Amino acid sequence: MIQDLLVYALYIAYAIGVLMTFGTVLTWVERKQAAVMADRIGANRAYVRLPFTQVKLVWWGLFHGLADGLKMLVKEDFKPRTYDWYAYAVAPWVVFTPVLLVFAVVPFGGILDPGRLFPSLAGWFGDRTYPLQIARLDAGLLIVFAFSGITIIGAMLAGWSSANKFSMLGGLRAGSQMISYELVMGLTVLGLVLIYGTVDLGVMVQKQSGTVLGFLPAWGVFYQPFAATLFLTAAIAENKRIPFDLPEAESELIAGYYTEYSAMKMGLFMFAEFIEIAIIGALFTTLFLGGYNLPYMNDSGFAFPGGHTVAMSHGWVVVTQLVVFLVKILLVCSFQILIRWSLPRFRYDQVLSFAWKFMLPLALANLVATAVLVWSHQGSVT
């Protein structure tokens, strides 16, 4: 009982730590990557000077994230005389909390056996094993969508309660855009659900550790390359980032639905956006890129296509899986930032017609094709 509590408290601390670190580091990655893409030197001004010396630690500008956080914490917490103070106060948290909660159902590693990992604790833990996942639920994917639906309400509440026309327009745009793309996102994932026959994210990852056609790793992206593209596009639109950042288009709406927010309340919106980049990375990795496993890898080691196997000790498997998952997330995040600095912003009517007239029919067609294929190969696909 206490062992369970300890392990899950550790998991939760790990998850929060990882998400907060990603949220901070991604602000820097975004700047640095923009600089690299534009052939500039980039974020290199913030530094920490060691006390009583002239040694300045620049560290490639990594302290910019720290400086941002500090600035938001000490800025004036401006409170407008809004129409609805309660909705105004609650909105940033309604946006921020669900983004963190989504990570609860994402598996970030295989099975952890504390007794095998630390032999000195074997007596205390007995033969208990824990999947490296905060909540192993059979409805994992549904819970992801349930939580990401709550975020929409937060954005709309923020825009509405600010009693500002820019905020209001931003809230309207956020609401319509997120509703449209949430639908597309759900439809793209349905194809994967058909193939794997489950909505449990842990089982989905395990099913991706085999091979398909003899040599390709059985990743979702090879089963559903089309759905993977659509999913990533819809997810970026859901996160309201360029080229879909109409709800907060600074040249049209100041800052959109969070115009009236300042200091750390505005920081929560920004932080939620950056954490969601990481969450999208984690979801994309879990659904399409084989989750925490390297190609041909499973919980006991590697099993290469030629029948060659390499056994690994439990400790190495756990460490490899944790690291591989983080690296995959970081790569997907970097790809999202690449898109963010490459494409210009859509016009607003184009965003909505793109969702309803282009992506939705494609997602439906993909679903129908998948259903027909799964039906005709019944039993041989999974």
Added chain:
Amino acid sequence: MIESLLQHLDTLLLYVFAACALVGAVLMLVLRQPMRVAMALISTMVFLGGIYGLLGVHFIAAFQVLIYVGAVMVFMVYVIMLLEIRESAGMARYSALVVPGVVATALFVGALGYGVWHGYPALIRAAAGTRFGIHQFSISFLTEYWLHFELTSVLLVAAVVAALAVIKVSRRAHG
């Protein structure tokens, strides 16, 4: 100490969630501003989802939040935001249909209460059975209970029409 607390954590959380859901439901009936009403309803739905989660049916909890909060309430908040209903709703403008409405509600609740009370041992037996997974749920939902589900939607439409009849909707007031 901690062991016994952990064993009773489920019960404790159940009471907390139930109390919060009840408070949200009461607030929804008492408050007058549309957006506040919507927010109270959202909190009730989320806490109900928490109760389902505690009972071990996580997919029902997910459906509760996904459908009621993620779809229904998002649209309600969207509409309230679009219409910018800023004034509180008017007081005491029930039509004469409220009397049969209250009588029918009392009868309906009475019948439900009677049925639940007499079916209680069967409910206990069902709850003590095997774990109810999403696989099992999907099969029995689409084979046995699809008619009940469709009938519920008819009932909901009837409820919406009845609500419109009970409160006097004046089309001309406020444009």
